Amino acid sequence: MRFRLLNLNVVILALSQIAHAIPAPRARDDSFENLRGLTRLQIDRSGKEGDPPDKYFHESVFHPHYDGRFANKVQSYNSRIHALTHLIRTYLSFTHSIGAETWIMHGSLLGWYWNRRIMPWDSDVDVQVSERSIQFLADYYNMTVHTFNVPSFSEEGNGEVDGNGEREGELESRNYMLEINPHWTNPSVEDTLNVIDARWIDLSTGLFIDITTLRRERTAEKEGLQGTMMCKDKHHYKADDVFPLRDSVFEGMPVKVPYAYGSLLEEEYGIDCLTNTLYEGHRFDPEALAWKRVTDHESPRTSPGWYPDRGRKPSRFRQSTKKPGLKDEGHAVPGSSLSF
């Protein structure tokens, strides 16, 4: 029932990409003025002011996983899950329709492993693309806005609302924008300000998907070491662990996952990540196959805790120091220094 609804709902309304009249192909500034008509905000809440001039993507002033050009507040727990779910569904639908190769990684891959859904405490979604794909997306789809019909969300738990806060049968249209970081052409890990190559942004909530490019490690190739790949966020991979990709399902949509998904997850999050059923205040219910909140907090969860190591040293060279475990609510620091 759920899945049928889902397929109906995530219908692309306007696949015709509204190529915005921003003519310059060069590193245009994503200035707030250029986005009039797309954003509801009057004031730019992005952290652009305080960021170095070379940094392209600016996290918002209130939380690192929101785009301050489109949002000025964090979403509630349920609303965030709803928004992230449709963020990944629409992204997968879009990339599938244009044939761009993409697959899930990091926290999203872990969510897929547990129950093929995003993890409720995660506040972003992580995907990777091939170098060919980012080239293609940059050439033809940068700054395109895509409108999808998604189920309406209601905070109130009345009769017509299902477990996810979605209103039965009610749809609303939401806009999503693909934005490519012009610095994607620079493969150097020294470019620490621009480790994210692109974003798929939900214009109504400001939440986004981080898109990183998996690149051949050309320096290693020159030294004769074949088959290693890397991202600008300094994650290194063996090509054999990622390719050939497998076809599976994530949030009800067809998705690609890396070949050796288990070893990749263990390498990144430690061996416990595939067995530990208690995480971030959630317990995995093996009957319902879902993460349930252990304590019921009404306040929006702002803990950035899931990626304590993002953008730092490659995980391969460290042992499992990063198992998040059950985090104390009180220590969650909104907008802490975990921005990339």
Add this chain to the structure above:
Amino acid sequence: MPPRYYHDTGDRHLIDLIPSSPTDLYVSDEDETFYAKEDGAYITTNRVPRRIQRHIPIYLFLLLTLWVSWRTILGPRYAAHRQLIKEMDTVPQSQYGANMRPEFKDMIMVQKLDTKLLPQEHHRLVFVGDVHGCIDELKALLEQVDFREGKDHLVLLGDIISKGPDSPGVVSFAKKIGASCVRGNHEDKVLLSIAEMEARHEPLPGPNEDPSRSVDNLDEESFSQGDYKTRKLAKQFSKGEIEWLRTLPVILHIGQVNGVGDMVAVHAGLVPGVPLDRQDPFQVMNMRTINLKTRMPSETRDHTPWEQFWNHQQKKQKKSDRTTVVYGHDRKRGLSIEKYSKGLDSGCVSGGRLTAMVIDKDGKEKFVHVKCKGYVD
């Protein structure tokens, strides 16, 4: 007349001069009287028999050896063994298998063997480990076990392709004689590569391919990294052979075999205590060891061999609930036969042997080998 030498005359012979009482001379030092003195006092300080005294250094040396060997070898081994048993008996709070099983397109997880194929009068089951394209050896082996097509049933344990000389030959032969086979890691990789190629129509040229071929497609990046050998191999198969490979299940549930009990065939291994349909397919095709703390299988050799844990767990079950796993995959460990696990990869493609396990109607197992030429190191 020779002179007579009488030392002491009289009517006594010399022999009579020798004292005859054994208590005087042949007294044992273990005898109480030995220590007796004329005045009736006893020596109490030196009552250890001399024979024992002589041997004391030897005893001490033996004791020392025993102590040293206990401290250095036996003790730690015993402790490790006890620790292993303890770990195998402890049920971790959170363990492998709680998640929703990863599911993939075009991958059959569990298949049940047709009960008609089970061993019975004149019908045997023949299991053969990793063939890896060694068609000549496979045929020779079947000849050696006197395999009768249509009567005996062949079960291949995955990795029948790649590395060796004739992968398509093995596939078409297996298909022809109606053999069963499980999906090994090599079949898995080749099938995924084929799916990628089909999705893309035209892969980028690899080092062994015609470089003049046109390159026009988007996102073939994974191929430019990809394993050219796998792709080259993938191209050797006919459509029918690929279709047959696609139908191979990750787990082949053989079922109740007379005299053996429940049997399962997989390529690499299984985690005990997790139902067949909740096993992680990647691990079923790749595992070698199990981390006992989390019960998480691993392709590395860092933990406890999975079959050791499997056998331990089976012995704790009721007889009727025990399952025997037949598998391949681990050529380094080679032939590994235990009560509830039968590892049959004896390294054919690298010059070892190709092994068949034959189960007859009474459940008796027989192992037959042929020597292999060796095609890779």
